[in-house]
Every structure is written in C-alpha cells, then in structure tokens.
Amino acid sequence: MEAAPRSRRDEYSEATRRALLDSAARLFAEKGFTATSLDEVAAEARVTKGAVYHHFANKQALFEAVADQAEEDACAAIMVAAAAEAPDTWRGVVAGLDSFLERCMDPVYRRLCFQEGPAVLGFANWWEHGEKHEIGLIRGMLAALRAEGLIEPDDLDTLTQLLFGSMIAAALSLARAEDPKSESVRVRDAILRLVAGLRPSGVALGPDAE
Numbered sequence: 001m002e003a004a005p006r007s008r009r010d011e012y013s014e015a016t017r018r019a020l021l022d023s024a025a026r027l028f029a030e031k032g033f034t035a036t037s038l039d040e041v042a043a044e045a046r047v048t049k050g051a052v053y054h055h056f057a058n059k060q061a062l063f064e065a066v067a068d069q070a071e072e073d074a075c076a077a078i079m080v081a082a083a084a085e086a087p088d089t090w091r092g093v094v095a096g097l098d099s100f101l102e103r104c105m106d107p108v109y110r111r112l113c114f115q116e117g118p119a120v121l122g123f124a125n126w127w128e129h130g131e132k133h134e135i136g137l138i139r140g141m142l143a144a145l146r147a148e149g150l151i152e153p154d155d156l157d158t159l160t161q162l163l164f165g166s167m168i169a170a171a172l173s174l175a176r177a178e179d180p181k182s183e184s185v186r187v188r189d190a191i192l193r194l195v196a197g198l199r200p201s202g203v204a205l206g207p208d209a210e
Contacts, residue, residue, distance in 0.1 A: 016055065022045070023044035024036070024045075028111070029107065029111045033120045036059075038052050038053075066112060078137060097192065113130075113171070114174075138167070142156060149200065151195065152199070166191060173187060
C-alpha cells in the first residue's frame with residue numbers, strides 16, 4: 001500500500017524545521033549556546049519566533065535537536081565510508097574511524113557535540129545522547145570483525161561500551177588540542193592498535209594494525 005502524499009503544509013513545516021536547525025547550528029557553533037537567542041535563530045531562518053516555539057519547546061530542546069542532527073549526519077558519513085570498502089571488513093572499520101576523526105576536525109561538529117554539548121545537556125544526558133547514535137554502529141563493526149574471525153572478544157557488549165568511551169575521549173581530546181590534526185594522528189594509531197590487539201594469533205589485519 002502506497003503512503004499518502006504529503007500535503008503542502010507538511011512540506012512547509014518540514015522546511016521550516018530544517019531552516020531552524022541549520023540557523024541554530026551555525027549560531028550555536030559561532031556564539032555558543034548561552035550567547036545565542038531564539039530571536040536570532042528565527043531571524044536567520046527568516047521565520048517568526050512563534051515558528052520556533054511551534055517546533056521546539058525551548059532553546060534547550062532546539063539545541064538537543066541540533067546535536068541529534070549533527071550526530072545522525074556523522075553516523076551516516078561513517079557508514080558510507082565503511083560500506084565503500086566492502087567486502088574488506090577491516091578496511092571498512094579503518095575508513096569508518098577516519099570518517100569519525102575527520103568529522104571531529106569540523107569546527108561546527110566539534111563545538112556542538114564536544115564543547116557545548118556536555119555543559120548544555122548535562123553530562124549524563126550528553127553521554128546517553130552519544131550512546132543513542134553510536135553504540136549500535138560500533139557494535140555492528142565489532143560484530144562484523146568477530147564474524148570473520150578477525151578479533152576474539154570475550155564480551156562484545158562490554159568491549160562496545162569501552163570502545164565507545166575511547167571514541168568519546170578521543171573526540172574530547174581533539175576538542176581541547178592546540179593542534180587537532182597532530183592529535184588526530186595519535187588517536188587514530190592508538191585506537192587501531194587497541195582493536196588489533198584482539199586479533200587471534202597469526203591473523204593479519206592490514207598495515208594500519210601493525
């Protein structure tokens with residue numbers, strides 16, 4: 001059964017929400033959460049302030065939606081990068097990591113998710129927010145490596161949580177680094193060596209794991 005066609009009103013509402021997210025992302029990244037007003041967000045999106053409240057309960061809810069979109073975009077990019085290396089699972093994992101680290105170099109993503117995020121959302125909510133988007137992705141990659149006999153984890157769920165924590169620590173390190181590019185190289189090497197350490201004896205993964 002075909003879905004009912006969307007009305008012009010629904011299309012306008014979605015376009016308005018998208019414009020608000022885009023303008024809020026730019027302003028939050030440029031000025032920070034505290035210094036950004038909803039009046040500014042509405043003006044840049046070329047809508048009324050009432051339109052903001054139609055879509056978001058308050059500025060906190062708007063920020064959370066912006067952060068959600070940033071994480072969704074990052075995860076989509078990681079999956080595309082990993083899929084491009086199929087059927088080589090290890091190279092796919094490396095490509096996914098490289099995509100994540102590249103995204104962390106983007107000043108908008110870095111500020112929204114790892115500089116403003118912990119303070120605006122509160123640490124526990126911010127951590128859960130990251131888990132919602134990334135835990136499944138990390139677990140899927142580890143499960144694929146295990147299925148091919150490339151790693152031998154004793155507890156996949158615990159390993160997933162630990163690797164998620166490592167990725168968050170890496171992103172925070174890049175957010176604070178004076179030279180993010182050099183820090184990214186060090187982080188990449190450490191994470192790949194960590195995962196490669198789980199391979200069975202005699203199994204070769206590739207040059208990045210050596």
